[in-house]
Amino acid sequence: MISDVLHKLLSTISNQWTWWWDVINEKDELARAVLTISIMLLLSIFFYLWTFLKSRNQISAPLPPGPCGLPIVGYLPFLGTNLHQQFAELAHQYGPIYQLWFGKKLWVVLSSPSLAKEVVRDLDTVFANRDPPIAALAATYGGFDIAFAPYGPYWRTMRKVFVREMLSNTSLEDTYSLRRDEVKKTIRDLHSKIGTAVEISEITFLMEFNLIMSMLWGGTVDSQRADSVGTEFRAVTSKIIELLAKPNVSDFFPILARFDVQGVEREMKRLLQRVDRIFDPLLESGMSRREGGQENGMKSKGKKDFIQILLELKEREDAAIPITLQQIKALLLDIVSGGTDTTATMVEWVMAELLHKPEVMKKVQEELSDIVGLDNIVEESHMPKLHYLDAVLKETFRLHPALPLLVPKRPNQSSIVGGYNIPKDTRVFLNIWAIHRDPEAWDDPSEFKPERFLSDASEWDYNGNNFQFLPFGSGRRICAGIPLAEKMVMYVLASLLHSFDWKVPEGEEIDLSEKFGIVMKKSKPLIAIPTQRLSSLKLYA
Numbered sequence: 267m268i269s270d271v272l273h274k275l276l277s278t279i280s281n282q283w284t285w286w287w288d289v290i291n292e293k294d295e296l297a298r299a300v301l302t303i304s305i306m307l308l309l310s311i312f313f314y315l316w317t318f319l320k321s322r323n324q325i326s327a328p329l330p331p332g333p334c335g336l337p338i339v340g341y342l343p344f345l346g347t348n349l350h351q352q353f354a355e356l357a358h359q360y361g362p363i364y365q366l367w368f369g370k371k372l373w374v375v376l377s378s379p380s381l382a383k384e385v386v387r388d389l390d391t392v393f394a395n396r397d398p399p400i401a402a403l404a405a406t407y408g409g410f411d412i413a414f415a416p417y418g419p420y421w422r423t424m425r426k427v428f429v430r431e432m433l434s435n436t437s438l439e440d441t442y443s444l445r446r447d448e449v450k451k452t453i454r455d456l457h458s459k460i461g462t463a464v465e466i467s468e469i470t471f472l473m474e475f476n477l478i479m480s481m482l483w484g485g486t487v488d489s490q491r492a493d494s495v496g497t498e499f500r501a502v503t504s505k506i507i508e509l510l511a512k513p514n515v516s517d518f519f520p521i522l523a524r525f526d527v528q529g530v531e532r533e534m535k536r537l538l539q540r541v542d543r544i545f546d547p548l549l550e551s552g553m554s555r556r557e558g559g560q561e562n563g564m565k566s567k568g569k570k571d572f573i574q575i576l577l578e579l580k581e582r583e584d585a586a587i588p589i590t591l592q593q594i595k596a597l598l599l600d601i602v603s604g605g606t607d608t609t610a611t612m613v614e615w616v617m618a619e620l621l622h623k624p625e626v627m628k629k630v631q632e633e634l635s636d637i638v639g640l641d642n643i644v645e646e647s648h649m650p651k652l653h654y655l656d657a658v659l660k661e662t663f664r665l666h667p668a669l670p671l672l673v674p675k676r677p678n679q680s681s682i683v684g685g686y687n688i689p690k691d692t693r694v695f696l697n698i699w700a701i702h703r704d705p706e707a708w709d710d711p712s713e714f715k716p717e718r719f720l721s722d723a724s725e726w727d728y729n730g731n732n733f734q735f736l737p738f739g740s741g742r743r744i745c746a747g748i749p750l751a752e753k754m755v756m757y758v759l760a761s762l763l764h765s766f767d768w769k770v771p772e773g774e775e776i777d778l779s780e781k782f783g784i785v786m787k788k789s790k791p792l793i794a795i796p797t798q799r800l801s802s803l804k805l806y807a
């Protein structure tokens with residue numbers, strides 16, 4: 267019986283095979299066409315079933331909730347100017363993860379410590395990519411800096427060179443005397459302005475700019491030239507930052523990008539020409555210094571400054587990732603603008619909070635008197651002992667983070683966050699401004715209370731391990747300049763507050779309102795009057 271069935275089966279297969287053989291031998295054209303179409307149909311069905319099941323297996327989650335917006339333009343007409351606050355209000359309505367559509371572009375905004383952890387810790391490699399707007403690409407000669415470079419070998423090399431050569435403990439020690447000279451110079455200048463109203467951000471910007479430039483060029487840029495270059499640089503970067511924060515239709519509708527409807531790209535290119543006029547002569551002087559083997563002002567004699575190291579890299583033909591002069595300029599722009607505007611803005615915010623709360627200012631100054639003494643000048647070595655000032659700075663970072671939405675991320679694959687699907691290439695914002703004011707994470711979140719950072723100091727650092735407090739971001743793309751940023755802000759603040767007493771001009775009030783930008787500033791510049799505090803400002807001679 268079984269042998270009968272087997273026999274039948276074999277003969278059927280053999281008949282089919284003969285038929286197939288005949289067909290492929292072109293004996294039956296019609297049958298051949300039917301067979302080919304059937305096979306293709308079957309293969310297509312299998313393929314679609316397979317991809318459908320695969321996608322269901324991968325992303326079985328829905329997209330996050332969010333407002334509907336209008337057809338075609340989506341949420342674009344509703345975008346306000348203070349994006350961080352608007353995003354926080356939308357989180358009250360839609361929850362800590364929500365989506366916004368703009369044409370074909372999807373944005374997702376996250377506003378809770380646990381969602382931040384998922385993105386910057388659990389899925390760090392997926393979210394390590396950036397999503398630079400067209401303005402940012404134009405401002406970085408095509409994304410050749412560190413902050414907007416795609417996650418990959420170029421970014422890794424540039425970040426490594428920067429961190430290793432400029433920010434290692436030895437390099438920071440070697441350049442201390444340069445930072446000290448710049449701070450002393452500012453205190454002397456301020457001495458001549460005692461009793462008059464000064465714009466704090468103007469002073470702090472120039473001071474931080476000169477600090478960075480001096481470290482980059484090993485103290486070889488002469489101070490008069492540095493001041494005029496600094497003023498021009500401030501004007502250019504404030505325009506660049508303004509353009510970076512402006513919504514640009516070319517980003518939402520790539521088909522319009524080539525027309526540059528709002529003229530953003532053209533304007534950015536004009537600004538870059540001004541940046542070139544600043545950097546080119548300075549780079550040339552670096553090159554001739556290199557050829558002439560001249561010394562710089564660094565502590566260890568014969569030690570190369572950062573510009574020398576970059577120029578050397580440019581000339582190395584065996585480098586795995588060769589770098590060009592334009593890439594060096596992109597990197598410099600990143601370091602100088604990223605390092606200056608953030609630190610100067612933070613000094614201004616701390617001064618504003620202290621002038622708003624004189625009892626906190628008094629405590630900071632008492633600590634400075636105890637640790638430094640009134641017949642002495644502040645040194646960087648005092649910083650680890652200034653615990654109260656450190657808490658004041660952290661509380662200011664909490665309430666006024668310099669980058670309230672960090673630098674937006676772009677996942678390199680679709681993934682599930684908070685139970686929702688975030689498709690590949692979405693622009694993802696972490697609203698740390700909202701996280702820093704989350705009532706579930708903080709007591710009295712809108713109150714300025716530095717004491718909250720004193721209780722368990724080890725819990726509060728800037729390394730992005732506590733997802734309630736992320737002023738420098740977290741994960742692979744965390745700020746590359748943290749050790750320098752911390753030193754620059756603390757040292758400058760301590761020197762300003764130790765040398766002078768400060769008050770607001772008669773009849774003026776401290777305004778603490780914020781103006782959104784890639785760096786969030788005060789909406790009104792802070793004006794204050796210094797009076798002498800130190801027994802003798804000759805100490806700064």
Ligand code: HEM
Nearest residue numbers: 412413605608668669672673738739740743745746747751
């Ligand atoms: C108060 C001062 C500063 C603050 C608040 C700050 C904050 C930040 C933040 C939030 C990011 C983005 C992190 C992320 O997306 O997760 C960032 C990136 C960066 N920062 Fe800072 N920063 C400061 C000072 C500096 C300084 C002084 C430098 C260099 C001299 C610097 C260089 C950079 C660079 C190169 C990046 C890009 C990192 C990357 O994409 O890999 N920053 N910073």
